[in-house]
Amino acid sequence: MHDTTPLSGRLRLIATVATFGGLLFGYDTGVINGALPSLVSDLRLTPFLEGLVASILPFGAAWGAPFGGRLADGLGRRRVLMVLAVVFVVATIGCATAPAVGVLIAFRAVLGLAVGASSVIVPVFLAELAPAHLRGRVVAQNELMIVGGQALAFVFNAGLATALGHLPHVWRYMLVLATLPALALWVGMIAVPESPRWLARNGRFEDMTRVLRRIREEAYTPREAETVRELAAQDAERPAASVLDLVRIPWIRRIFGIGAGMAVINQISGINAIQYYGVTVLQDAGFGGNGAFYANIIPGLVGVAAVGLAMVLLKHVGRRPLLLTGLAGTIASLTAFALCYLLIPGESAARPWAVLACIVVFVGFEQCCVGTVTWLYMSEIFPLSVRGVGMGACAWLLWMMTFVVGLTFPLLTDALGVGYTVLTFVALQVAALVWVHRAAPETKDRTLEELEEHFRAA
Template sequence: MSVASTLFNADKDHSNFVYVIAAIAALNGLLFGFDVGVISGALLYINQSFALSPFLEGVVTSSVLVGAMIGAATGGQLADRFGRRRLTLAGAAVFFIGSFGMAFSPTVEWLIAWRIIEGVAVGVASVVGPLVISETAPPDIRGSLGFLQQLMITIGILMAYLVNYAFAPEFLGVIGWRWMFAFGAIPAAVLGLGVYYIPESPRWLVEHGEIDTARSVLTRIRAKDEVDEEIERISEVSEIEEQGDLSDLLEPWVRPALVVGVGLAVIQQFSGINTIIYYAPTILNNIGFGDIASISGTIGVGVVNVAMTVVAIMLVDRVGRRPLLLVGTGGMTVMLAILGLGFFLPGLSGIVGYVTLGSMLLYVAFYAISLGPVFWLLISEIYPLRIRGTAEGVASVFNWGANFLVGLTFLSLMEQIGESWSFWILGAFCVLAFVFIYLKVPETMGRSLEEIEADLHESTTVSSDTDIDVSDREPEQYSE
């Protein structure tokens, strides 16, 4: 076995080009993560240029999510119509321009407008990255490769934290937050250049009648004896139904997958992760850390996020999606309870402050092995080919919409009811998340996308096709 196959738990050697495609497609996540992370540090210094109330801080933070909803809503359909590759290039271009637009904003209104434009690219990236990976990855490593998107998100967040730290003071006479935003043009340029090295998704090519091109792509990422069989499987699925649209998501046989995707989308945000990502410096300020120390503390959050995502990559195709989700949401619930208790106790200095910081780091660790990567992986797996991009876009819209509500209201919520009750409310959502996952979310480990779609058609059990003994387990079905 190759080093890459060993790292990604492959049952057999795969073409190195499979890993190249996945790595470049996952750079979409780098844009996503950088934009999410950079605002946390920038907020501390934007007030030097524009006087912001807590509500207006929420608007600046959340405006990108308005654009992300637009990008996600249109990105799936555009990906189905024009292809995954073209859309990736367009998203990179918008992000590149938007980074400079934010950096040179003369007023807060212009900053908000450019944040919305930048958000369109972020929304597109959240859809197209997982789509490319899931449609090119072999079934035995699809989960691990799918987690590369989340790994890149976490690396993007960590990169943003480091950039925030580097540009916290003025640099060359320019207030730091402008440099922070401008730096985002670099990962956008890297993604734009990387797109030229990857082909279009073979499944999209078959869906649009370009069989010979699809065969050429597959010969670079599959063993020769597997190419014709995969072309035939994809063609059979493609011939069953014509290209779908939004109305097809409400068909009875698709609806259970829609419920899972939308449910996980909302759960991922209402579990509170972006209250930590966006407002970690603000929270650390409240604990008693200074501005620079608060930004330094977020680097620890970023390192934990990256490290535990790597752990998740090594686990997802061994233990499955459901176990990671259940363990993660359970741990997040406990950590949010401790985090709220830390704020409830008088005087957040000394040992109590560090316990609070520790619970924040452990919360991020549990998220990084569960809801963070598994949500994006599952919504790229569970939908039918003819509406996969559209369906993933719908789930992403709900994800960004929930993100918008949390980002807009969290600071105001803390101001109204206090930090403790704010975090305990998020913990209650994590309890609901655990129940939803236990009852509704299927296991997809080891199944080809066509097998998952066939199971959905037949309303049969979706279970792992590996050596795991499932005789003593409850059937894991799509259920309404």
């Protein structure tokens, strides 16, 4: 019989504050979508520099992810998130006031470091705070904030393009708005407690018990505290984890293989090509004027609704069936997307709306079933002793895949056309479906400690 204790009000508040990091993640990755047209014109960017500006953030994120994971293991999840909030503010202001493209690229790279670090720390922090039966819902809240941040970026981009589109530097206004959630993250984290599992790992058992009592409220049980304490005591006797531990120890190597696979399939659908170049794709499909900006809002809002649906489904449906369903849906919708480009004449009035419909369905399946579940998998499968370094390594791989997709998408579409480029993503999704069916275990309703014992015994 599964525990049905509801989420406490205090834990709900803590999760909301912590996921402002996810909101920043989403806004900073989505805002470039609408900022690029005016940015290219204002700074007279070549196609190569345009691609570099768009993709340098995930490149920075790839290095911020493992670095952030190690910092969070050493200094604590809460403290590092507060530092990252300051980095977000400084780097955002630097991007918005950049006098030249070189300065913009440099600050976008720094912003990427903060995005990558938060992409690792926030899911791990939430997974360590939540009880087992609510972990999926709590960690999925971060994905909701990510797509919410992207949707906000699309809405603000459309509004600013309409109101200030005559100004060559309208992109600066689009970028600077990210300072507001960064300030909210810093202020909110002042009142957020440290992860009880990190406290236990560092021998602070009284603080761990106090935090568990505080965030569980009436649902607190001494048994959970004792379990966390026992495993933390065992981990404390082991040497500090390194990247080599992920491949040297057989049972951890198996976990790392699963986490790395999840990182790859998160990106090989091409979801971030849509997030970065959605306005450009919709303009190419046939939307004129500011129509592409407003059409781009629709998949952004669908993404938010899809993650909201995922938060409900994760209470009742296992990770594996949800992921398999999502991959089947992305394969079908991407195939339809490619056929729209290949079979519908460019001058047809139906073409832009058919393409938009395919993008909407694709984003719905991707955000509900694939993006949400892959981040959840990565946050919960690693044992405490290597959780930070393991999540960091997987996030590094995920962000490098994002960088590759973002940098090569314009080159591929130029060489192959949008239709055949999308068919390439379809083939990769088919491979991902086969891999998940063969390799991905079920993790629903199992505590982090039970998962560790399962992988040790396998």
